[in-house]
Amino acid sequence: MPSLATLQAFAAAIESNDHVGAIEKFYAPDAQTRENNNPPLAGRDALAEKERRVLASMAGVETTRLAPLFLDGDHSAICWRFEFTRKDGSKWAMEEMALQTWRGEEVVEERFFYDPKQMGR
Helix, strand or coil, rough: CCCCCHHHHHHHHHCCCHHHHHHHEEEEEEEEEEEECCCCCCCHHHHHHHHHHHCCCCEEEEEEEECCCCCCCCEEEEEEEEEEECCCEEEEEEEEEEEEEECCCEEEEEECCCCHCCCCC
């Protein structure tokens, strides 16, 4: 079970737009994520690389936490808003709910829920 301080530090890293750093620091080596009903992606290194590719395809991203952090034993929930700026200067935003399972102080599973119609608007 993570401490509240760990969850707060994780959220602060994401809010500072250090998405890759948050994965490298807070995810277990065998962590996996799943977006909606898509197949999971496994392994901290693969997760970090995917995040690097997404961020490299954009000029920038601004991240805002939309609700309080929820922590119940080994489970947490965070609601985010991401505003992406494309390299041409246009912007689009998406909101997502992230549900996490922790093993000690590391995320081992994370599932993201968002409306796919938000992607790339």
